[in-house]
Amino acid sequence: MCILLCAQWSFGQNKDDAASKTQAVFDTFTRYRHQNKIDKALEILDKAAEIAENNEDSKLLLDTFHEYARIFLEEGDRETALFYLDRANILLKEPTYSYGQAVHNYLEAALRFDEGNNFQSLKLLEESRKLSNNRNLGNNILLLEAYIFTNIERYDDAIKNLHALIVNSDDKERAFLATKANLQLASISLELNDLEEGIIHSKAALELAQKHDFSKDIKTANERLALIYEKSGDFHESLVYSKALIQVRDSIFNVEKAKLEAETGDDIRFKHLNSELVKTTAERDEARESKSRSEITLILTSAFLTIISLLAVSLFRNNQIKLKTNDLLYTKNKELELARDSAVSAMEAKTNFLSTVTHELRTPLYAVTGLTHLLLEENPAEHQKEHLKSLKFSGDYLLNFINDILQINKIDADKLEPLNIEFKLQKVLKDVVDSLQQNANEKNTKLILDYDSKIPLQLLGDPIKLSQVFMNLVGNALKFTKDGKVEVIAKMLRKDEENVKLYFEVKDSGIGISEEQQKHIFDSFEQGSIQINREYGGTGLGLTIVKSLLGLFDSKIHLESELGEGSSFFFEMDLKCDTKALQEVSFELASEEFNFKGLHLLVVEDNKINQxxxxxxxxxxxxxxxxxxxxxEAIDLAKSNTYNAILMDIHMPGISGEEATRQIRKFDQEIPIIALTAISLDDSLDSFYEAGCNDVVTKPFKPEVFYQKIGENIFRKKEEGLV
Structure with a gap:
């Protein structure tokens, strides 16, 4: 009994010693991997493989193959990584090892991420998390998830994971994971143009990397800081980190180091390939000794050995070529990055220039159109009317041109997003038709709305952008149609529970469009020909805007036309509907029905002429x-006086109109506040409403629109009270 107990104790002690020795080897490997000392890391890992094979420990050998796969994948050598993953996969078929399967799924997820299959990668990570609660593996899953969330622009989820990693308590890779998390947060901050946050995280990563000698991460942190300081205009700091980057790069990517790492990697790969050859040879010898094996098996075994040998030679040659190709690719990538940055800068400069110009033109244009309207209202002499009407026409033309340029600029800058609010489609179309009826009368053209009564009363969508689409299409049709007819058609194609498919068409009997002109009709500043532009005027942007706006709704505009026979623009759109909506009684008043006499308003405006x-x-x-x-002043006057409404300019020195509106809403929730703004690219209508505005009128505005908005917002409460 004593002998048996001593033997058991001795066996347990030997097992513990082997496990302790193996753990020390893996810890050393991890340190070298973090410090980018790939040759030493591979040599250490080779020792772990020897220990596993000597002890016939399949689980340890599986862990070793996984580490081989990980390090080669991080170095961009997918072929070798797949070789070791395949060997690991064979061992997984033996007795169940949940941690080993979890790590295998994690590495498979890393491969899918490298291929760009983000959602497959997320699924594999979820399976890995279910198989093991190992803290280190869990933290690595969090980091890979953060990379994937960044790729698919789920920035909030990525940031949540990364902040958890910054304060992680991992007993193996605490500093390394925190460094990687800070670098990724800096990358996200750069994407979101939050340069200050990007600097904070880059410096935190740099400090950790320098402290622990993470050479690759030192290089990456210096790259981030050089780029961020350049974008922020601090070229001195950018130069400091650029110089540091050159020094780090020279130390990391020198020829001797790359050669040593390549040779070490090749040695280990060939060693394992040779091991496979020896094993296969032994099996072949055994096959020869066994009479039960046929000559065909021997031939196949020899062929397999030949293929393995050729593969080994091929791998060696490929790695030599890969080293040379990587240098060339690195140089070309840098050139492409510089070209991309130049193109982005040029686009941003163009966008900002157009935004500033269109915004600044609105203020003097407001004075031109406003004064022209007032002069026409004051019964001018007959010989003056013609000049004033010409001035009014020129002002309206210039305003439309500015609006089109601003709209195209917003589309190019990806600053348009569709709303999803309740609206009445029939009212939207009727408002468009009514607003353009005067244009139709001047052209002696019938403007007809053909509306399908089966269309649900309440729909969910973006009535503003839909109105812009029809304003452009109908306005375009009227421009090229005289003594004819323009039809606006809305039909329901299909309806189920909460969804409806609608068909829209704007058809005219105008001059038509040739087949050649139809190829370019939706391009910017395109009207078919110079003669058409001179005869009919316009910017040529209307149809471009229509095409872009419909793209936001996953809809496509189509055109059918013949010269002299008119044109038809049509499209389909999917919208959601409210099946429970009831027919409402309309209490809207036409603009001429408003009785404005006796109203007292507060006008908030910093420009004296506009006042x-x-x-x-x-x-x-x-x-x-x-x-x-x-x-x-607006806040003080609103507190001490009673007004029927407030006309609030948005852009003012000191506090803006939005902030003034928020302050007024703290003590008065009822008074109608109408925002008057020369809206720019960066302005958001949503932000005006969120601040507390009831409505928005863009300057310069048409007088009838101005009066209509005042009447609607002041008298709406009276109508609601009657209801």
Missing amino acids: VITKKMLTKKEITCDIANNGN
């Missing part, structure tokens, strides 16, 4: 007003 124009336009309707020169 005079707005006041005179209100006086024409017997409306009195007080003037506030800035946001602070």
Whole structure:
């Protein structure tokens, strides 16, 4: 009994010693891998493989193959990584080892991520997490998930994972994981243009990497800081980190080091290939000794040995070629990155220039159109009317041109997103038709709305952008149609529970479009020909805007036309509907029905000329007003006086109109506030409504629109009270 107990104790002690020795080997390997000392890391890992084979420990050998696969995958050698993953996969078929299967799934996920299959990778990571609760593996899963979330622009999820890794308590890779997390947060901050946050995380990563000698991460952190400081305009700091980057790169990517790492990797690969050859040879000898094996098996075994040998030679040659190719690719990638950065900078400069110009033109244009309207209202002499009408026409033309340029600029800058709100389609189309009826009368053209009564009353979508689409299509049809007819058609194609498919068409009997012109009709500044542009005017942007806006709804515009026979623009659109909506009674008033007399408004405007124009336009309707020169005055006047409504300019020195609106809403939730703004590329209508505005009127505005908005917002509460 004593002998048996001693033997058991001795066996247990030997097993513990082997496990301790193996763990020490893996810890050393991890340190070398973090420090990018690939040759030493592979040599250490080779020792672990020897221990596993000597002890016939299949689980340890599986872990070793997984580490081989990981390090070669990190070095970009997918072929060798797959070789070791295949060998690991064979061992997984033996007795169940849940941790080994979990790591295998993690590495498979890394391969799918490398291929760009983000969602397959996420699925594999979820399976890996279920198989093992190992802390180190869990942290590595969090990091890979963060990379994937960044790829698919789920930035909030990525940031959540990365912040958890910064404060991780991993007993193996705490500093390394925190460094990687900071680098990825810096990358996300750069994507979101949060340069200050990017600097904070890059410096944190650099400090950790320098402290622990993570050479690759030192290089990456210096690259990030050089780029961020360059984007922020701090070229001195950018130069400092660029110089540091050159020094680090020289130390990491020198020829001797690359050669040594390649030779070490080749030695180990050939060693394992040779091991396979020896094993196969032994099997072949055994096959020869066994009479039961046929000559065909021997031939196949020899052929397999030949293939393995050729594969080994091929791998060696490929690695030599790969080293040379990588240098060339690195150089070309840098050139492409510089070209890309230049193109992005040029696009941003163009966008900012157009945004600034269109915004600044609106202020003087407001004075031109406003004063022209007032002069026409004051019964000018007959010989003056013609000049004033010409001036009004020129002002309206210039305003439409500015609006089109701004709209195209927003589309190019990806700053348009469709809304998803309740609206009445029939009202949207009727408003478009009514607003363009005067144009139709001037052209002696019938403007007809053909609306399908089967279409649900309430729909969910973006009525503003839909209105813009029809304003452009109908306006375009009227421009090229005289003494004819323009039809606006809305039909329901299909309806199920909450979805409806609609068909829209704008058809005219105008001059038509030739087949050649139809190829380019949706391009910017394209109207078919110079003669058409001179005869009919316009910017040539309307149909481009229509095409881009419909693209936001996954819809496509189609055209059928013949010269002299008219044109037809049509498209289909999927919308959601509210099946429970009831037919509502309309209490809307036409603009001429509003009785403005006796109203008292507060006008918030910092431009003196605009103050005079707005006041005179209100006086024409017997409306009195007080003037506030800035946001602070507006807040004080709103507190101490009673007004029927507030006309709030948005862009003012000091506090903006949005902030003034928020302050007023703290003590008055009822008063209608109408935003008056020369809207720019960076302005968001949503932000105006969120601040507390009831409506928005863009400057310069048409007088009838101006009066209509005032009437709607002041008298709406009275109508609601009647209801």
